[in-house]
Amino acid sequence: MSAPPLDPRVTERRNPRTADIDVASPLAIIDLMTAEDRAVADAVASQREPIAHAIAAIEAAFRSGHRLLYLGAGTSGRLGVLDASECPPTFGTDPHMVVGIIAGGDHALRNPIEGAEDDPAAGAAAVDLHTVTAGDVVVGIAASGTTPFVRGALLRARELGATTALIACSEPPPVMRAAADILMLPIVGPEVLTGSTRLKAGTATKLVCNMLTTGA
Numbered sequence: 001m002s003a004p005p006l007d008p009r010v011t012e013r014r015n016p017r018t019a020d021i022d023v024a025s026p027l028a029i030i031d032l033m034t035a036e037d038r039a040v041a042d043a044v045a046s047q048r049e050p051i052a053h054a055i056a057a058i059e060a061a062f063r064s065g066h067r068l069l070y071l072g073a074g075t076s077g078r079l080g081v082l083d084a085s086e087c088p089p090t091f092g093t094d095p096h097m098v099v100g101i102i103a104g105g106d107h108a109l110r111n112p113i114e115g116a117e118d119d120p121a122a123g124a125a126a127v128d129l130h131t132v133t134a135g136d137v138v139v140g141i142a143a144s145g146t147t148p149f150v151r152g153a154l155l156r157a158r159e160l161g162a163t164t165a166l167i168a169c170s171e172p173p174p175v176m177r178a179a180a181d182i183l184m185l186p187i188v189g190p191e192v193l194t195g196s197t198r199l200k201a202g203t204a205t206k207l208v209c210n211m212l213t214t215g216a
Contacts, residue, residue: 009144009170011197015190033199036192040200043169043186044207050184051208054139055215057163057182061137062097062216069099069130071153072141073117075198076167076205077102078109080141083209091213098213101126103149120152127156134161139212140180141205143197145172154179167208169201184208 007013018032044051058068070080081100087093103122104113116122126149132138138157140150145168154164158179166172166180169188177183186208188200 008173009146010187010189011144011170011191011201012195013190014194015192018192021192033192036189036200037203040186040188040203041207043188044204044211047184047186047208050182051211052215054137054165054182054184054212057165058137058212058216061135061163064135066133066135066137067097067099068213068216069101069127069132069136069138069157070141070209071101071103071123071126071138071150073103073108073147073149074112075202076141076143076147076150077104079202079205079209080139081109083206083213087213099130101130101153103147117147117149120148120155123149123152123154124156127153127160132157132160132162136162137165138162139165139167141167141209142172142176143169143201143205145170145176145185151176151179167205169197169204 021029021032024032061068070084072080081102084098084100087098088095102108104116108116138154140154142150157164164180165182167184169186186204188204191197191199
């Protein structure tokens with residue numbers, strides 16, 4: 001009997017280095033997680049040129065009176081909202097200058113919303129609700145590279161003339177690549193806990209968002 005096909009999304013694969021983490025001691029867990037986390041900064045650094053491209057696009061948007069909008073689902077959405085929320089106290093910016101949008105609305109910041117990430121029409125509707133226009137920069141965040149909500153949002157933003165970008169920690173499929181003008185892909189490998197992208201992928205995403213708003 002043949003083995004099941006490997007999930008093409010590296011964020012969803014099992015990590016052989018941490019297969020026994022459930023029976024490890026507290027110190028061993030720390031050592032395992034620290035060893036995995038060491039690769040995150042290098043993965044982000046490998047994307048220095050597209051990140052710089054995105055910073056330049058966001059700076060141009062700000063200088064012309066336009067905005068940066070983050071869109072994502074689950075952890076990815078929460079990280080975008082977090083970065084947007086930190087801009088007013090850090091930089092004294094207008095709260096409408098950097099906007100974070102999460103699939104399922106603000107209720108999803110603290111609660112899982114089943115199916116919210118799987119609706120591309122909801123992503124497009126979120127873009128319309130926030131009156132995205134040409135000159136804005138829309139950054140989709142999708143750790144797995146496949147989130148339909150993010151795909152719908154980016155495609156709609158492009159239709160409206162906005163610059164689009166994607167942060168993903170797995171190689172995105174062609175349909176997602178086609179939706180983004182700028183691809184930022186810090187590939188951090190399988191998670192310590194299978195599929196738990198709040199870990200390495202979340203850390204990589206936070207580092208990229210830090211660079212985007214601080215740089216711009």
